[in-house]
Amino acid sequence: MEEPGQLKRALLDASAGAIAGGISRTVTSPLDVIKIRFQVQLEPTASWALIRRDLSGSSKYTGMFQATKEIFREEGLPGFWRGNVPALLMVMPYTAIQFAVLHKLKTFVSGSSKTADHINLSPYLSYISGALAGCAATVGSYPFDLLRTILASQGEPKIYPNMRSATFDILRTRGFRGLYAGLSPTLVEIIPYAGLQFGTYDTFKRWCMAWNNLRSSSISSTTGDSLSSFQLFICGLAAGTCAKLVCHPLDVVKKRFQIEGLQRHPKYGARVEQRAYRNLFDALHRILKSEGWHGLYKGIVPSTIKAAPAGAVTFVAYEFTSDWLESIFTST
Numbered sequence: 001m002e003e004p005g006q007l008k009r010a011l012l013d014a015s016a017g018a019i020a021g022g023i024s025r026t027v028t029s030p031l032d033v034i035k036i037r038f039q040v041q042l043e044p045t046a047s048w049a050l051i052r053r054d055l056s057g058s059s060k061y062t063g064m065f066q067a068t069k070e071i072f073r074e075e076g077l078p079g080f081w082r083g084n085v086p087a088l089l090m091v092m093p094y095t096a097i098q099f100a101v102l103h104k105l106k107t108f109v110s111g112s113s114k115t116a117d118h119i120n121l122s123p124y125l126s127y128i129s130g131a132l133a134g135c136a137a138t139v140g141s142y143p144f145d146l147l148r149t150i151l152a153s154q155g156e157p158k159i160y161p162n163m164r165s166a167t168f169d170i171l172r173t174r175g176f177r178g179l180y181a182g183l184s185p186t187l188v189e190i191i192p193y194a195g196l197q198f199g200t201y202d203t204f205k206r207w208c209m210a211w212n213n214l215r216s217s218s219i220s221s222t223t224g225d226s227l228s229s230f231q232l233f234i235c236g237l238a239a240g241t242c243a244k245l246v247c248h249p250l251d252v253v254k255k256r257f258q259i260e261g262l263q264r265h266p267k268y269g270a271r272v273e274q275r276a277y278r279n280l281f282d283a284l285h286r287i288l289k290s291e292g293w294h295g296l297y298k299g300i301v302p303s304t305i306k307a308a309p310a311g312a313v314t315f316v317a318y319e320f321t322s323d324w325l326e327s328i329f330t331s332t
Contacts, residue, residue: 021095134194240311
């Protein structure tokens with residue numbers, strides 16, 4: 001049985017993480033919808049690729065701005081928030097578990113529950129803690145991630161009018177395991193992604209603090225250890241960008257596993273057939289063979305544009321929410 005102080009700390013981290021994840025997810029939903037539409041499209045997603053293959057006009061989406069106009073024309077503004085409810089149901093427990101587990105791991109390895117002491121952890125421990133926290137969060141929230149992908153990728157007319165109908169159809173056609181389709185490549189992706197995101201975030205924070213200390217020493221100030229909201233935002237921006245650029249191909253594979261065998265209107269192009277890929281490596285090989293390197297980076301532009309502010313908003317919202325909740329808990 002944990003001590004009350006430890007339970008309060010876990011509740012604080014989970015609450016701050018859930019709030020931060022919900023804010024970040026809602027703000028960046030339009031970019032996520034565009035990214036998913038690209039990732040699940042088997043045809044080329046760039047005009048130059050269409051011309052090179054003499055396939056002009058055969059792809060539904062051929063660029064970020066074209067996709068934005070097409071989604072808005074066919075589905076209106078709500079189309080950019082398609083799948084946002086299951087996404088929130090996925091993101092909020094995901095970030096809650098992630099930040100709670102992360103703080104617990106950092107407390108264990110540092111011997112202190114104070115957040116200020118965690119910044120002094122070695123980069124390796126920061127990366128490992130982030131990776132383990134990401135794995136725990138992924139397993140706990142994965143079915144909602146799968147439902148978010150399906151609802152965001154289907155377009156108009158809808159095959160599934162809501163999350164409930166999608167859930168029942170998956171259970172009927174693919175069984176309970178269907179709710180965890182693509183979990184293996186997701187875990188393979190999340191280990192480097194979460195590790196890079198949290199590890200680089202801590203690294204950038206240390207650099208900023210060192211810079212602040214250098215500046216403060218020259219002007220006899222004592223505020224070098226505190227970071228401004230702008231500095232936190234930049235650290236989160238850089239961390240999100242680095243992690244996404246490295247791990248995007250694995251995210252493409254995950255999306256393909258999540259939608260394989262599921263119906264979609266023919267105007268959105270070929271669908272991913274049931275058991276199209278045997279495993280992660282087979283999927284990578286087949287995508288490379290049929291779509292080239294470009295296929296593994298479909299949706300990279302909206303994905304990176306989304307990942308950078310999403311990471312920044314998440315970390316800044318978490319830092320401020322955590323401080324706010326901590327002030328409430330300590331005063332009670």
